[in-house]
Amino acid sequence: MSKFKFSVGPWNVHTGADSYGPETRRPIDLETKFAKFKELGFDAVQFHDDDAVPDMNNMTVEQIKEYARGVRKLLDKYDLKAEFVAPRLWMDPHTKDGGFMSTREEDREYAMWRAYRSIDIAKELGTDLLVLWLAREGTLCAESKSPVWATKQLVEAINKMLAYDENIRVCIEPKPNEPIDRSICGTMGHVLAISAATIDPKRVGGNLESAHAILAGLDPAHEIGFALAFDKLFTVHLNDQNSIRYDQDKSFGVENIRAAFNQVKVLVENNYGSKGEYVGLDVKAMRTTSDEDSYEHLANSLAVFKALEDKVARYDYEYANRLIAELKFEQLEMYTMNLIMGLV
Numbered sequence: 001m002s003k004f005k006f007s008v009g010p011w012n013v014h015t016g017a018d019s020y021g022p023e024t025r026r027p028i029d030l031e032t033k034f035a036k037f038k039e040l041g042f043d044a045v046q047f048h049d050d051d052a053v054p055d056m057n058n059m060t061v062e063q064i065k066e067y068a069r070g071v072r073k074l075l076d077k078y079d080l081k082a083e084f085v086a087p088r089l090w091m092d093p094h095t096k097d098g099g100f101m102s103t104r105e106e107d108r109e110y111a112m113w114r115a116y117r118s119i120d121i122a123k124e125l126g127t128d129l130l131v132l133w134l135a136r137e138g139t140l141c142a143e144s145k146s147p148v149w150a151t152k153q154l155v156e157a158i159n160k161m162l163a164y165d166e167n168i169r170v171c172i173e174p175k176p177n178e179p180i181d182r183s184i185c186g187t188m189g190h191v192l193a194i195s196a197a198t199i200d201p202k203r204v205g206g207n208l209e210s211a212h213a214i215l216a217g218l219d220p221a222h223e224i225g226f227a228l229a230f231d232k233l234f235t236v237h238l239n240d241q242n243s244i245r246y247d248q249d250k251s252f253g254v255e256n257i258r259a260a261f262n263q264v265k266v267l268v269e270n271n272y273g274s275k276g277e278y279v280g281l282d283v284k285a286m287r288t289t290s291d292e293d294s295y296e297h298l299a300n301s302l303a304v305f306k307a308l309e310d311k312v313a314r315y316d317y318e319y320a321n322r323l324i325a326e327l328k329f330e331q332l333e334m335y336t337m338n339l340i341m342g343l344v
């Protein structure tokens, strides 16, 4: 029995389309996904603003809130919570050069409108968490905007969100690149610096995604640990990634089981979840996956996480600490490997 609560987004069950080819699976409606999420053992759903309210650009503020109330009822029906809402700024024609740090003022205003509406939707769904995955916030052409100006734009945008609602918490999901060439907020260190510069740092934290840390050449467990050390880990996006290339969102642990073990270990050791935080998965099915296996990668990721949680529970800290005291790291490493391999 896991001590954690788990969350997932509707986009994690998708049709298989990518930049190079069309859909390989049939689309699945939101309610069917909710029912399946619950059956698989998830406790909460993560939303993009337009996952919750699809046609929001053409709706009034009141219509958006009303629609969101309907989604809340659907969540209640399946005994699911909403974990967060994230403005999906990267899909709109207004944001082809980014949102909060677009070179065009009207686009920056549009981005703020989406952020405010995301906060409205979050409140209707019963959550105080807004996630900012800053997809297109950076440069495609290095000379197109000043990184100093862009960084300040981000702080200013977050300040406006904090001022718009006194309870909202803003959670940045850092990523060093893709779809942007050079991002403005690429790692958890950047997130903490941005947080400290806002009008209410305690309401600004981070969402560490394993794959994004790997893309930055960093270790996910250390990025998680860095955020935990400052009480800034508002949520996680666990998955896996084969080195520095396109963002893969592989099932948790399938690429590097030891790195996955250490992510679970640092979460367990630091009592992650005790303030209501969820273990979020951000995993994608392979393109070859069939319709009937649309949720297999979610089930697999949960199974790997829980198996590693059991391993962490069995970790012999007394033995490990003895080895650490004697600097016997060869033995410590092999003990950990044997545990992971099921040999002890």
Ligand code: GLO
Residues within 6 Å of the ligand: 048, 086, 131, 132, 133, 173, 175, 209, 237, 247, 282
């Ligand atoms: C992509 C991101 C993306 C976000 C999601 C929530 O690289 O990981 O999946 O997590 O859109 O904002």
Ligand code: MG
Residues within 6 Å of the ligand: 133, 173, 209, 237, 282
């Ligand atoms: Mg993510």
